[in-house]
Amino acid sequence: MEIQGSNAIMVGGASGMCLATAEKFVERGGKVAILDLEKSDGAAVAERLGGHFFPCNVMDYAAMEAVIGEAVAALGSVQFCVNTAGGGVAKRTIAKDGSMHPLEDFQRIIDLNLIASFNVNRVVASHMAKNEPNEVGERGVMINTASIAAFEGQIGQVAYTAAKAGIAGMTLTMARDLGTIGVRVMTIAPSLFATGLTAGIPSEAELQLTKDAAFPKRMGRPHEFATMAIAIYESPMMNGSTLRVDGGQRFAPR
Numbered sequence: 001m002e003i004q005g006s007n008a009i010m011v012g013g014a015s016g017m018c019l020a021t022a023e024k025f026v027e028r029g030g031k032v033a034i035l036d037l038e039k040s041d042g043a044a045v046a047e048r049l050g051g052h053f054f055p056c057n058v059m060d061y062a063a064m065e066a067v068i069g070e071a072v073a074a075l076g077s078v079q080f081c082v083n084t085a086g087g088g089v090a091k092r093t094i095a096k097d098g099s100m101h102p103l104e105d106f107q108r109i110i111d112l113n114l115i116a117s118f119n120v121n122r123v124v125a126s127h128m129a130k131n132e133p134n135e136v137g138e139r140g141v142m143i144n145t146a147s148i149a150a151f152e153g154q155i156g157q158v159a160y161t162a163a164k165a166g167i168a169g170m171t172l173t174m175a176r177d178l179g180t181i182g183v184r185v186m187t188i189a190p191s192l193f194a195t196g197l198t199a200g201i202p203s204e205a206e207l208q209l210t211k212d213a214a215f216p217k218r219m220g221r222p223h224e225f226a227t228m229a230i231a232i233y234e235s236p237m238m239n240g241s242t243l244r245v246d247g248g249q250r251f252a253p254r
């Protein structure tokens with residue numbers, strides 16, 4: 001897909017990896033709508049990027065349908081969607097005191113990461129289906145965000161791992177579902193990245209947390225996620241898989 005003249009919906013675009021992707025997309029001639037929590041920096045970011053801000057909560061599934069509709073109306077059409085809204089909870093299956101992982105915490109993390117991502121995808125895909133295909137038949141590209149914890153979750157990450165493994169798991173099937181309309185679906189699985197809360201981790205702790213990486217032994221930077229997201233957008237053969245962006249890191253059990 002060609003960025004010049006394309007429009008993107010950036011869910012979680014007020015900060016971190018999705019913000020860096022929005023910045024690169026605009027630099028290269030695209031237009032963006034930032035969808036993020038009301039309390040986020042979304043309004044200021046959208047103003048700086050000459051885009052639009054739509055406050056939302058991805059867990060409000062019905063409202064997301066309306067919000068995405070408004071974003072598409074403001075942009076005129078949508079060809080690209082990047083979604084990073086998500087997060088985890090630190091709880092073991094059985095805690096040291098013998099108490100069970102509360103089911104509602106497990107459910108909430110599945111809802112926030114997996115159900116919300118699928119909801120965004122199905123709504124955005126329904127809009128992309130109306131696009132005129134480009135000369136190679138493409139109508140759009142969607143990127144979801146997993147984590148390397150989808151494959152080697154650490155102790156206390158059971159809900160997060162299940163949710164992110166679900167995102168990785170649905171990628172190929174959704175790409176197959178949407179292949180007939182020329183919409184590609186990819187997932188990026190980052191290792192630790194310096195965003196939001198992790199951006200404040202001191203360098204000694206960063207070295208400790210990334211000691212299992214091959215190279216570089218450091219947290220990723222938001223622009224390194226953006227580089228990958230943009231490459232996916234531009235490469236017609238990138239479809240149906242989950243790409244690790246992790247410096248060769250494999251999480252140990254703790």
Ligand SMILES: NC(=O)c1ccc[n+]([C@@H]2O[C@H](COP(=O)([O-])OP(=O)(O)OC[C@H]3O[C@@H](n4cnc5c(N)ncnc54)[C@H](O)[C@@H]3O)[C@@H](O)[C@H]2O)c1
Nearest residue numbers: 012015016017037057058084085086147191192193195196
């Ligand atoms: N940073 C890391 O180390 C790391 C590693 C692996 C995976 N991830 C995944 O990356 C994503 C977080 O992205 P980031 O690291 O750039 O963090 P970030 O905090 O900088 O950005 C996330 C954005 O998502 C928004 N958001 C959160 N919950 C939302 C909701 N319910 N509705 C709408 N918007 C919401 C936040 O306001 C924020 O602007 C998560 O899915 C996380 O699981 C992060």
